[in-house]
Amino acid sequence: MNGSVRIGHVLGVPLRIHWSVPLLVGLFGYSLGAQTLPAWLPGRSSAVYTLAGLVGALLLVGSLLAHEAAHAVLARRRDIPVQDVTLWALGGVTQMGKPRTAGAAFVVAAGGPLTSLVIGGAALGVGIGLDALFGWAVPAAVLVWLAWVNFLLGVFNLLPAAPLDGGRVVQSVIWWRTGDRDRAERAAARSGQVLGFLLIAGGWVLVLRGAPGGLWSMLIGFFVLVVANMERRQAGMAAALHGVRASEAMSSPVETCPDWLTVERCVDDVAMRARHSALPLLDLEGRPSGLVDLSQFARIPAEQRGTSRVRDVATPLAQCTTCAPDAFLDDVLDKARPSRGGLRILVVEAGLLVGIITARDITRLVQRHALRGPET
Known part of the structure; x- marks a missing residue:
């Protein structure tokens, strides 16, 4: 948060x-x-x-x-x-x-x-x-x-409305009865939206009657409504990504940068033509060694860019989210590490980088899923 x-x-x-x-x-x-x-x-x-x-x-x-x-x-x-x-x-x-x-x-x-x-x-x-x-x-x-x-x-x-714990309980019961987790998540999120509206409306009535506690009710209702809306979007995204493998979502080929280059050379030779806002790094053997967000370069003083190596300012591979091409995307997202610049997943096969998955790739999949028809 x-x-x-x-x-x-x-x-x-x-x-x-x-x-x-x-x-x-x-x-x-x-x-x-x-x-x-x-x-x-x-x-x-x-x-x-x-x-x-x-x-x-x-x-x-x-x-x-x-x-x-x-x-x-x-x-x-x-x-x-x-x-x-x-x-x-x-x-x-x-x-x-x-x-x-x-x-x-x-x-x-x-x-x-x-x-x-x-x-x-x-x-x-x-x-x-x-x-x-x-x-x-x-x-x-x-x-x-x-x-x-x-x-x-x-x-x-x-109370039976997400994101409250009662909504999670109801969600688990619907999931158990129907076997459909995505449907259960959508139902719990809808109940959260209703509860949020009710809390906001009830708080407004209390404020009009001179009860200051109504402001607290409106604040809680706004929080419930915002999170419920977010969870409903996430439930829709989960449905779109169900059964999708990383190889179907990744961007490939990927612009990469040798990790031994100086920041100055990386900016001039690679970063200025890169499609993504982050660059995977490769070591001397051509294996992925980390990930660098381009915004990090802007914080390096100009006089240090000629001596600083890219690997010195990058996120090491051990701290990046990686997966195999045949991994299910929803499982990978559950385990994804938080990233400074947003979602970045490196797709690695036999120790070699074969693709990258970003938030834009996920959005594209969700949009394609939405074209097939409305939620059920």
């Missing part, structure tokens, strides 16, 4: 934090410390309310992390690759490959909301216990608030 930074790992999965997370902490911390707690427990000092609000907001972020970590752990146990977990103002996103079976999709999707409900139950029980046994009213109130938010998070995420 753009605007996020990597801060470490959670259970072996890279963890990223979006710039909006501090906004989330500030918003919920203020709401809890300045509004909720004074109404529940009047008479405490401002310092107590402020500290309690901050602790409650941080506990909420921790529970969001636990929700996403549950998705990641369950996915990895079912051999689904997980790229990273990102926290942001509206919750979290776990980037992972597609499940291979409907059962795996169901378990991974249900794990997040169930974790939120379990956290909510635990927080409620501990909060009641602290108040009853020790009379710690403020910590108890914070935990009760945390329980309420997690119950709300769990129930909301179980």
Whole structure:
């Protein structure tokens, strides 16, 4: 997700934090410390309310992390690759490959909301216990608030509409019943579009009636609608790519560049006539050794271009996405590594480069598929 930074790992999965997370902490911390707690427990000092609000907001972020970590752990146990977990103002996103079976999709999707409900139950029980046994009213109130938010998070995420977890659950059930994953993805995306419109419309009505919470509903609805639209397009793309092999999608022949050339010679002799915005590199034996995005050349000072080798600024082959010509394209895309300049897949056979697949090639396949007729 753009605007996020990597801060470490959670259970072996890279963890990223979006710039909006501090906004989330500030918003919920203020709401809890300045509004909720004074109404529940009047008479405490401002310092107590402020500290309690901050602790409650941080506990909420921790529970969001636990929700996403549950998705990641369950996915990895079912051999689904997980790229990273990102926290942001509206919750979290776990980037992972597609499940291979409907059962795996169901378990991974249900794990997040169930974790939120379990956290909510635990927080409620501990909060009641602290108040009853020790009379710690403020910590108890914070935990009760945390329980309420997690119950709300769990129930909301179980709504049957993608990209919410409930939509993934419905998608897995339709997939199991029909055996058609593409159809299930389209149905879940359509339900997400409907939910997004309803949330936006309901939020607008609340705003007109003077309820500021309507803005939050509109924001969530807009997010759901945008992601649902994107997922419906992706479902259409998946249908277009089903059964297509890399050799049918790749561009060939490919302009390449010897990796021992200087940047200056590469720009003058190769880059200026290249069709693609990235150049595969070949070593002395003619085997692929990496990939260089042409935009990287522009960041090299002119005085260094005559001495810098292309391989020194390129992405090594080990960090590139590669596949064999007979590999199914949808499987390759599931495992594709993120690239600085977009989708680039090097097609390699017997150690030699035979083609390259870019976003333009994928778009061409999808357009051809659309010419055959509308979705069913």
